[in-house]
Amino acid sequence: MSRLRFTTLVEAPLTVAFDVARTLGRPWGAPLEEVVSVRPYRDVYAVGPGSGWRWLTHSRRFSATGTGTVVDEQVDWETGAPRVLGGLLDQGVLRRRIQAAMRSHLDAYAAAAERRALDVVQVVGAAIVSDGRVLVAQRTGGPYDGMWEFPGGKVEPGESDLAALVRECIEELGVAIVPGSFVGEVLLDGVVGGGPPGASTLRVWGARLDGGEPVAHEHAALRWMRADGLEDLDWIPADRPLLPAVRRLLAGR
């Protein structure tokens, strides 16, 4: 079997990286069919019957990082041609062709995803840690009335994620923060900022206070929570998958 791997960093949220990858498909003509699709985390395609290949799969994994989405792709194939000829074909001609086609395809893909990301409203949140506790905030009004969240909000056009994080904490809590390590990114199912449902994501960073005590200017309440009480809060459902990473942040790992 022959295998090629590709890694691309796309400056776009998970949802955009995933959706644009699927719209563009892949740069070779083999008739691949979808085997698995878990939006926005992974998909797998393989050749359909009667295609002339013994084996051809293309799998992609989309992972969130502080600077964008990392897309790891793997192409596995075997033509099924007789031994020596098959080896030459798989390891020589096809390998070079797939590699060259994928390289220019991935450059165009990254650029297209970055352009599309400009049209999607991104939400950022701060997991502010102090003395082994994390600050959580209770929303008031709207569909998530009474639920708990990380302070933060929508990134404005042309603003960086971290600038938005700092601005939102000043507006909502009246404090300056220093952003730290990236905690994670989750899909938001609903409509955010008037966009299509499920287009946006929430990206959370660890942070520390740069002096001052947070005051709830826009929330019903604020609470400093230790790791063991986090699961019991009535969180906005989208935030729950982030809790294991927040516990690791509190444990200093």
Ligand SMILES: Nc1nc2c([nH]c(=O)n2[C@H]2C[C@H](O)[C@@H](COP(=O)(O)OP(=O)(O)OP(=O)(O)O)O2)c(=O)[nH]1
């Ligand atoms: N801030 C924040 N928003 C979250 C979290 N989880 C989650 O699903 N959301 C959703 C709720 C909203 O639909 C959206 C954020 O909107 P927001 O109302 O807080 O944004 P904003 O501060 O910019 O408010 P506005 O100026 O538009 O009124 O993201 C979270 O942990 N923190």
